[in-house]
Amino acid sequence: MGSITFIEHDGNRHEVDIEEGSSLMQAALDNSVPGVDADCGGECACGTCHVIVDKKWASVAGIATEVENQMLDMTPEKAATSRLSCQVKVTEAMDGMVVRLPEFQM
Template sequence: MASITFVEHDGTSHVVGIEEGKTLMQLAMDNSVPGIDADCGGSCACGTCHIIVAPEWLSVAGSASSDEILMLDMTPEKVDSSRLSCQVTATEGMDGMVVSLPEFQM
């Protein structure tokens, strides 16, 4: 089964099976991955599902929309490879992807 690894700020890893069509936020929530708050339920309105995509996976994760960038601009831990997990749809092509979680969500 294809999987994505979520890495907490303290280094704890959570390997989650990919369900195509779900967002990375949904996968994290369905699998009780700590560190994804998802306060707005996935509508790109809160920034509490911030992830940091490993650089080699950026092209697979796709580009952030202007709305997503506006939300990410408000988080102090934003880096060039930051995304909101509610805006990244899982595909089988993400098998092996690693995403890190910031120390704090907004």
């Protein structure tokens, strides 16, 4: 079983085990990673589970959908590899992936 690392804005790292089929947001919540609010519970409708995927892992994580981008456009911290973690399905191919949390969730 592989793992994914969340890095908080202050540099704190949280390594979480991969549970295939679950969302990246759920992985953060299940492991109490601070900084992921998930106010809508995974509906792609609040923008509070924003993560910035490490560039090397961007193609593995996939690109944001149109609806997702519309939410992400509302945060000033949006970056080229930004995703809403509720829309990223975790797979074994993500073993070793690094994602960063923004300073603030919108």
